[in-house]
Amino acid sequence: MLDPEKLQHYLQLFPTLSGDDLFQLLSLARPRKLEVGEFFMREGESSPSLGYVLEGLIRTWHCNEQGEELTLSLSYEDTVVASHDYILYKHPSRFMYQAMEPTSLLVMSYDDIESLMAKHPSFEVLRHYFIMNLLGASVKRLESFILLSPEERYQQWVRERPGLVQRVPGKYLASLLGITPVSLSRIRSRIARAKR
Amino acid sequence: MLDPEKLQHYLQLFPTLSGDDLFQLLSLARPRKLEVGEFFMREGESSPSLGYVLEGLIRTWHCNEQGEELTLSLSYEDTVVASHDYILYKHPSRFMYQAMEPTSLLVMSYDDIESLMAKHPSFEVLRHYFIMNLLGASVKRLESFILLSPEERYQQWVRERPGLVQRVPGKYLASLLGITPVSLSRIRSRIARAKR
DNA sequence: AACGGTAATTATCTTTTGTTAATGCTGGGG
DNA sequence: CCCCAGCATTAACAAAAGATAATTACCGTT
Numbered sequence: 001m002l003d004p005e006k007l008q009h010y011l012q013l014f015p016t017l018s019g020d021d022l023f024q025l026l027s028l029a030r031p032r033k034l035e036v037g038e039f040f041m042r043e044g045e046s047s048p049s050l051g052y053v054l055e056g057l058i059r060t061w062h063c064n065e066q067g068e069e070l071t072l073s074l075s076y077e078d079t080v081v082a083s084h085d086y087i088l089y090k091h092p093s094r095f096m097y098q099a100m101e102p103t104s105l106l107v108m109s110y111d112d113i114e115s116l117m118a119k120h121p122s123f124e125v126l127r128h129y130f131i132m133n134l135l136g137a138s139v140k141r142l143e144s145f146i147l148l149s150p151e152e153r154y155q156q157w158v159r160e161r162p163g164l165v166q167r168v169p170g171k172y173l174a175s176l177l178g179i180t181p182v183s184l185s186r187i188r189s190r191i192a193r194a195k196r
Numbered sequence: 197m198l199d200p201e202k203l204q205h206y207l208q209l210f211p212t213l214s215g216d217d218l219f220q221l222l223s224l225a226r227p228r229k230l231e232v233g234e235f236f237m238r239e240g241e242s243s244p245s246l247g248y249v250l251e252g253l254i255r256t257w258h259c260n261e262q263g264e265e266l267t268l269s270l271s272y273e274d275t276v277v278a279s280h281d282y283i284l285y286k287h288p289s290r291f292m293y294q295a296m297e298p299t300s301l302l303v304m305s306y307d308d309i310e311s312l313m314a315k316h317p318s319f320e321v322l323r324h325y326f327i328m329n330l331l332g333a334s335v336k337r338l339e340s341f342i343l344l345s346p347e348e349r350y351q352q353w354v355r356e357r358p359g360l361v362q363r364v365p366g367k368y369l370a371s372l373l374g375i376t377p378v379s380l381s382r383i384r385s386r387i388a389r390a391k392r
Numbered sequence: 393a394a395c396g397g398t399a400a401t402t403a404t405c406t407t408t409t410g411t412t413a414a415t416g417c418t419g420g421g422g
Numbered sequence: 423c424c425c426c427a428g429c430a431t432t433a434a435c436a437a438a439a440g441a442t443a444a445t446t447a448c449c450g451t452t
Contacts, residue, residue, distance in 0.1 A: 062343075070343060088332045121317045131327055136284045138334040145341040146374045147258075147266055150439080170400065178342045183439055185401055346409080366430065379409055381431055 021122060028113065029106040034058070034099035041083055041097040046090070048110035050082040051075075056103025059172060062095045071175040076164060080130060086110065101167065150179045151187050217318060224309065225302040230254075230295035237279055237293040242286070244306035246278040247271075252299025255368055258291045267371040272360060276326060282306065297363065346375045347383050 032051070034040060040058055041047050051058075058075040072095060075081035085091040087110065117123050144153050154177055158165045165173070174184035228247070230236060236254055237243050247254075254271040268291060271277035281287040283306065313319050340349050350373055354361045361369070370380040 064343065072339065072342060084335055088328060088335070121320070124317070124320055128324075128327075131324075131331065132284060135327065135331045135334060138331060138338055139280055139284070142334055142338050142341070143268065145338070146268060146371070147260065169398095175342070180440060181400075182402090182441080186439085189401080365428095376410060377430075378411080378432090382409085385431080 021120070024120075025108075025113075025116065025123065025126070026106075028116065029108045032105045032107045034103040034105070036099055036102060038099050039097060040081060040099065040103075040105070041093055041095075043094060043096050044092050045083075046086055046092040047083060048086055049107050050080065050087075050110045050113065051105040051107045053077055053079055053081060054104045054106060056099060056105075057101040057167060058097055058103055059100050060095050060097050061172075061175075069175070071172045074164075074168065074172070074176065076161075076167075080134070081105070082110070100169075100172075145178065150177060150183065151190065153177050154184065154187055155191070217316070220316075221304075221309075221312065221319065221322070222302075224312065225304045228301045228303045230299040230301070232295055232298060234295050235293060236277060236295065236299075236301070237289055237291075239290060239292050240288050241279075242282055242288040243279060244282055245303050246276065246283075246306050246309065247301040247303045249273055249275055249277060250300045250302060252295060252301075253297040253363060254293055254299055255296050256291050256293050257368075257371075265371070267368045270360075270364065270368070270372065272357075272363075276330070277301070278306070296365075296368075341374065346373060346379065347386065349373050350380065350383055351387070 029052075034056070040051060041049070043062075053075050055077060058081050059071055060073045060075070060081070061069050061071045063069055075097075081097060083093040083095070083097075085093045085095070113123075113127070117127060144156060148156060154173075157173070157177065170184050171181040174181045177184070179187075225248075230252070236247060237245070239258070249271050251273060254277050255267055256269045256271070256277070257265050257267045259265055271293075277293060279289040279291070279293075281289045281291070309319075309323070313323060340352060344352065350369075353369070353373065366380050367377040370377045373380070375383075
């Protein structure tokens with residue numbers, strides 16, 4: 001399920017968590033596999049499920065009034081995928097979560113986790129850790145919009161996710177960076193020209 | 197310190213928290229006043245203090261390599277001001293937190309709060325609530341960068357903070373929105389023209 | 393190997409933003 | 423009361439991005 005190395009890694013991260021605790025948490029998880037194009041979650045669902053990506057790629061997107069698809073995030077190996085709307089506001093999801101590659105996940109019910117929390121405060125550390133990770137990522141990305149130009153934002157994205165750019169169609173990456181596919185194409189050619 | 201109405205409001209928000217609990221938490225807080233231009237925190241400090249703005253306005257900014265001031269956030273009445281860098285990473289602050297108006301705050305030591313947490317798990321609810329608020333605000337702002345044009349972003353900002361635009365010099369607001377002051381000025385005149 | 397669909401690139405034009413500089417306004421200190 | 427500094431606005435031009443469309447490249451299917 002989760003390979004021993006990673007288990008070891010997480011156990012080290014949380015000294016207050018016993019192996020038994022982690023086992024208990026993982027027992028709430030069930031594996032799930034998605035084909036290309038299949039949905040982890042659809043718009044309108046209020047699914048309290050939380051996924052941990054073992055392998056593959058899931059795109060979170062949204063269709064605006066003009067019928068354009070806007071990509072808000074990508075979840076790949078060792079990242080979490082979950083309905084922001086549910087976790088933050090207990091609202092039905094405004095977004096679609098769709099696999100772009102064959103994907104395998106560990107899925108847990110968010111409510112199960114919360115009730116385990118209530119019984120077992122030691123898990124709080126774990127939840128806090130993940131939420132701080134989410135917050136950190138969100139703030140960092142926010143900073144990239146304020147501090148960086150689209151071109152720099154692209155370069156940073158590529159630099160920090162080695163190999164991922166090959167797996168993501170440009171039009172989704174463009175949307176993720178807040179620009180158009182045409183503009184991304186120009187940025188790429190500008191960079192290539194500068195290198196020569 | 198904190199007026200009775202607001203106390204009432206927070207007590208309603210957290211049913212698991214007794215009045216006594218809240219009193220205990222508030223006893224960790226001490227009031228602080230800042231003059232215009234005074235700093236709540238400076239770059240390089242690793243101050244574990246967390247502030248709750250009772251009145252006034254604090255600007256969080258950063259000086260980049262080109263010597264430009266970049267404004268990352270504004271904290272005003274009933275919002276929290278704290279070093280992202282410390283809370284997320286326990287790093288010294290990369291940012292300056294500076295009062296733009298005479299400001300009064302309630303200040304607590306973040307470490308005190310954490311140790312209170314450890315003794316008193318019921319406060320966890322409160323911390324979780326505030327962090328989720330932070331995360332919600334961050335994600336929302338992020339979405340505004342992906343989904344909205346600068347002009348729409350400006351309109352949304354103004355709409356959701358009635359009266360605040362009069363208190364914030366344009367150049368800081370521009371930076372906050374990820375544009376230049378010149379561009380903000382043009383956006384404003386475009387909007388004024390459209391209304392006529 | 394040819395076809396069709398989709399995505400990426402390139403081209404063209406328009407709009408917006410960045411940059412720099414000039415002008416105008418305003419409020420505080422001498 | 424005037425002067426000055428700082429900020430907002432406007433102007434003018436360059437650079438970048440958006441929109442649309444045409445072309446090219448790529449991939450899976452037949």
